[in-house]
Amino acid sequence: MALTEERPPLELTAGDEPVRNPLGAFSRPSSSYGWRSWLTTVDHKKIGILYGATAMAFFALGGLEALLLRVQLAQPEGQVLSPEVYNQMFTMHGTTMVFLVIMPMLAAFSNYLIPLMIGARDVAFPRLNALSYWVFLFGGLFLYSSFFLGGAPDNGWFNYAPNSGVAFSPGHGIDFWTLGLQITGIASLLGAVNLITTCLNMRAPGMTLLRMPVFVWMALVAQFLLLFAIPVITVALFLLMFDRLFGANFFNVEAGADPLLWQHLFWIFGHPEVYILVLPAFGIVSDVIPTFARKPLFGYPFMVFSGIAIGFMGWGVWAHHMFASGIGPVSVAAFSLSTMFIAVPTGVKIFNWIGTLWKGKLIFTTAMLFAVALVSQFTIGGLSGVMHSVAPHDTQQTDTYFIVAHFHYVLFGGSMFGIFAGIYYWWPKIFGHKLSERIGKAHFWTMFVGFNLTFGPMHIVGLQGMPRRTATYPEGMGWDLMNLLETIGSFLIAISFLMWVYNVVASRKNPHAGADPWDGRTLEWSISSPPPAYNFDVEPTVEHLDEWWHRKYGEDEHGRPVRREHFTYLSGVDEASRRGGGDDPDVDVSDIHLPSPSYWPIVLALGLPLIAYGLIYTYWLAALGGLVIIAGSFGLGLEPSVDPDAGHGDHGDHGPDDEGHDQELAEVGAAAGGDDDEEAS
Amino acid sequence: MASLVVLAGCASDAPQDMLEPEGPYARTLDNLFNPIFWVAVAVFVVVEGVIVYSIVKWRDRGDADGDAEEMPAQLHGNTRLEIGWTIVPALVLAVIAVLTVPVIFELNAEPAAGEALEVDVTGAQFWWGYDYPTQPDFGITEGIVTANELHIPAGQQVHLTLESVDVIHSFWAPKLNGKRDVVPGRTHHWLLEADEPGVYSGQCAEFCGLSHANMRLKVVAHDATGWEAWVEDMQQEPVAPVSGLAAEGFALFQQRGCSGCHVVEGAYNEVADDSPPSPNLTHLFSRDCFAGCIYDLNDRNELEAWLRDPQRKAGSKMVIGELTEADIDALYAYLETLE
Incomplete structure (x- = not known):
């Protein structure tokens, strides 16, 4: 594998010394401990944690916005929020949950898990990976800074033209939206290129495509969707930016534009986006359910190919968001049919999960509860989705709370339940200890009840004709009771989220969980928790789907699994791997070279919000941002990925004997001279 | 959940309930929805x-002898089942498609031509205008x-x-038909019909800005005599008041600039060029809202x-x-004459 090769430092011209400090800006960071290491890390696992932590912080913000919406709608003629604030809240709630919570949360899982699951040391482009995270973070912060700079965007996450134009939205809110999402789009594109390359090129020997865990498969499909969908929204955002900032007329009706152009561009992105948000969650539960059903995933190839089928068909259904927009009966009929039939591969997934549960030995950990909740709740969202595909009746349903109910069953009941399943499942791998199962179950049941109480009644008020995105509603429409229930439910969800936060805090002193606390099936459970920086002592040679399971279990004469007496963890766990470990007991892990930390990704990323502020306020700032990006690009490009001064890569951070002692080592590292200290060895 | 939805179908106090159609188009939609719902x-x-x-059946109940864990049979799949649960849903969906x-x-x-009453609808932030072209048949x-x-x-x-004069709106009276977007720069058509005389609630269903929630509408369906009476009333120009408080209001209507935007036929027929789209007030007091x-x-x-404050509706x-x-009393007295 490329990363482990001995290779000479980057040379620009033959015979020259390698560039050590490009532009002479700062000395190269080398420590893997302390807060500064988080700014400079290129380790996919740390970047995954950064993505996850950031996404959960945004989840709290998006949830707070949702609570304000629900307080306003708790009763008719609500006076809590002005219409201005209400419109900002529902816009930012949707934008946050889609772009700043679920997408980065899935980026977190993909980053952390894909290399571990395919037996790689890191992603294909670790430095690009760091850049991708910082770009995402700065894009999100830029978008949120609009709250302090004259008001957040207020035209919905769909931001239809021509209301998005300067004539109807003269404030800067929409500019922040347009520019902020272009920035986070860059992050998504970088991530997509990186993770696709990782899946295709970095697999361990024997890890054929059809031996990849389903999570890796679904993440791969989602990354392909991102690769093709993000350019579409970027084009739309770019055109809108030109309209708003430079007086172009792409969406100006006065100048002859057709506002439906925006809707087509937005939804050609927007519908694949739905699968970007939900497929990785499907992948998560496809790995969680077999572990806790104690049997392999039912119909693995069908799960993989149905995911791919959804990925393809997802491109042919976008206009079902536009059944009332006047696109003509032939288009409506075509998109109605394609939308109906995308339910087929989705149904295949549901049935295979049930097939996995069938005759299993179901262990209801919190992760399993969330996973089974996804299967049951997503089914509801899927069925209401089929109802929307009946285009004539969709002219009744669209833009009502029936739709709001539907996509929350898909994105909360689907994506978020999958994400929480993944959080509880992989927490011990990532942090070395389990989250409390007792608090976890309380969290699950509160969230499950709160979720259904919030979004279940939305089906009813929707069918009773309550439109979405309305800041208030009059008395006498028959919607009062259901709205009150929804608001109560939303507070239950908030309480359940606080339970999770409490769980994170309360569980941090839990005993070490070991490498394989759930008796897992896939390779990430074959290495220590948390894994060493280099993941595997030796890249494993893979012979089976569910490789780790097959290393642990043989079969008796009836084909029942029997745990082997001897099997070897692949790094950092037992005596065998401590001596060298993995598939080759003679290996010396101190020879493993990993890319060194770097300041350049964060520097480069910082240029993007500067340009964005500059476009809104003063071009001088944009010019400064441009210079930062040019400097950052040269810095990142000229800097060798492995610091030539660092000797042997990563000694001393996660030695094979530091299992469970990260904290102490971090303190020792800090005490020994801080982050710029040379390595501890 | 399903039972809740069924309950919703039974609720009768929801004036915008799409499951209780009161016209042939809405009923066609409902008849399509019902079997699919079930x-x-x-x-x-x-x-x-x-x-x-x-x-319930396969939950691990933690058998007494913890160590001797018995594994379930390791089923990897079943191709016939897979084909079955691909084809059966596809067939069900094919029926729905048909x-x-x-x-x-x-x-x-x-x-x-000539069979339907023609009405030109204009969506504007944040109200609806209706223009009935000359149709002697009606x-x-x-x-x-x-x-x-809408009568x-x-x-x-x-x-x-x-048609829309600004942003996208969506015309929706749920008991009479689904919704159709009203898109600036485009001309869309939509059909309505009410079975019985009555008042049907509706509202703009596409987010259209600050007061989207406040862009509501009513459809008033008349019986034959009611319709004739309404048409006749609407075709009478109001008489400008010549004395009393109403006459003061009539003058104020111009002095205060109201007539720069609002048409009152027979008295104020022309609005200013830079007027925002504004409701025609000729027969204001024939309306309920x-x-x-x-x-x-x-x-x-x-x-x-x-x-006193038109901004009480955000975005007005x-x-x-x-x-x-005193001005308000006078204006009110004048407006009241616009029946």
Whole structure:
């Protein structure tokens, strides 16, 4: 594998010394401990944690916005929020949950898990990976800074033209939206290129495509969707930016534009986006359910190919968001049919999960509860989705709370339940200890009840004709009771989220969980928790789907699994791997070279919000941002990925004997001279 | 969940309930929805039933001898099952498709010339304008312009021509038909019909800005005599008051700039060039509601409050200077004559 090769430092011209400090800006960071290491890390696992932590912080913000919406709608003629604030809240709630919570949360899982699951040391482009995270973070912060700079965007996450134009939205809110999402789009594109390359090129020997865990498969499909969908929204955002900032007329009706152009561009992105948000969650539960059903995933190839089928068909259904927009009966009929039939591969997934549960030995950990909740709740969202595909009746349903109910069953009941399943499942791998199962179950049941109480009644008020995105509603429409229930439910969800936060805090002193606390099936459970920086002592040679399971279990004469007496963890766990470990007991892990930390990704990323502020306020700032990006690009490009001064890569951070002692080592590292200290060895 | 939805179908106090159609188009939609709804309920019951059964039946109950864990049979899949649960849902969906597609074309069919009452609908932030072109077949010998309340004859096909003057709106009266977007720069058509005389609630269904929630509408369906009476009333120009408080208000209507934006036929026929789109007030007091149908015109306080501060509705484009209470009384007295 490329990363482990001995290779000479980057040379620009033959015979020259390698560039050590490009532009002479700062000395190269080398420590893997302390807060500064988080700014400079290129380790996919740390970047995954950064993505996850950031996404959960945004989840709290998006949830707070949702609570304000629900307080306003708790009763008719609500006076809590002005219409201005209400419109900002529902816009930012949707934008946050889609772009700043679920997408980065899935980026977190993909980053952390894909290399571990395919037996790689890191992603294909670790430095690009760091850049991708910082770009995402700065894009999100830029978008949120609009709250302090004259008001957040207020035209919905769909931001239809021509209301998005300067004539109807003269404030800067929409500019922040347009520019902020272009920035986070860059992050998504970088991530997509990186993770696709990782899946295709970095697999361990024997890890054929059809031996990849389903999570890796679904993440791969989602990354392909991102690769093709993000350019579409970027084009739309770019055109809108030109309209708003430079007086172009792409969406100006006065100048002859057709506002439906925006809707087509937005939804050609927007519908694949739905699968970007939900497929990785499907992948998560496809790995969680077999572990806790104690049997392999039912119909693995069908799960993989149905995911791919959804990925393809997802491109042919976008206009079902536009059944009332006047696109003509032939288009409506075509998109109605394609939308109906995308339910087929989705149904295949549901049935295979049930097939996995069938005759299993179901262990209801919190992760399993969330996973089974996804299967049951997503089914509801899927069925209401089929109802929307009946285009004539969709002219009744669209833009009502029936739709709001539907996509929350898909994105909360689907994506978020999958994400929480993944959080509880992989927490011990990532942090070395389990989250409390007792608090976890309380969290699950509160969230499950709160979720259904919030979004279940939305089906009813929707069918009773309550439109979405309305800041208030009059008395006498028959919607009062259901709205009150929804608001109560939303507070239950908030309480359940606080339970999770409490769980994170309360569980941090839990005993070490070991490498394989759930008796897992896939390779990430074959290495220590948390894994060493280099993941595997030796890249494993893979012979089976569910490789780790097959290393642990043989079969008796009836084909029942029997745990082997001897099997070897692949790094950092037992005596065998401590001596060298993995598939080759003679290996010396101190020879493993990993890319060194770097300041350049964060520097480069910082240029993007500067340009964005500059476009809104003063071009001088944009010019400064441009210079930062040019400097950052040269810095990142000229800097060798492995610091030539660092000797042997990563000694001393996660030695094979530091299992469970990260904290102490971090303190020792800090005490020994801080982050710029040379390595501890 | 399903039972909750069924309950919703039974609720009768929801004036915008799409499951209780009161016209042929809405009923066509409902008749299409009903079987599909029940198919979905059946699938729901089966799928959730199997999930619950599996949970109850195969939940690990922590057998007493913890170490000797017995593994379940390691099933990897079953191709016949896979084919089955691919084909069966596809067939069910094919049935739904066969039911759906003809209705798509049926509801987009244009009515034969002269059969339908024609009404031009204008969506504007944040109210609805209705323009009835001359149609002698329906008693309309001279065009009628009104706002927010759409009057139609019951049992009569109505053909709407939808246009927007600013952003995208969506015209929706749930008991009479689904919604159709009203898109600036485009002309859309939509059909309505009410079985019986009555008042049908509706509202703008596409987010259109600050007061989207306040862009409501009513459809008033008349019986034959009611329709004739309404048309006749609407074709009478109001008589400008010559004395008393109303006459003072009549003068104020111009002095205060109201006539720069609002047409009152026979008295103020021309609006200023830079006027925002504004409701025609010729027969204001023939209506029950105003300002996007969110205020009750039968309640004097509502209109007075509006004259004091048109910004009580967020995003209202109406500008009116400071008025004394006497001004308001006079304006009200004049407006009241616009029946």
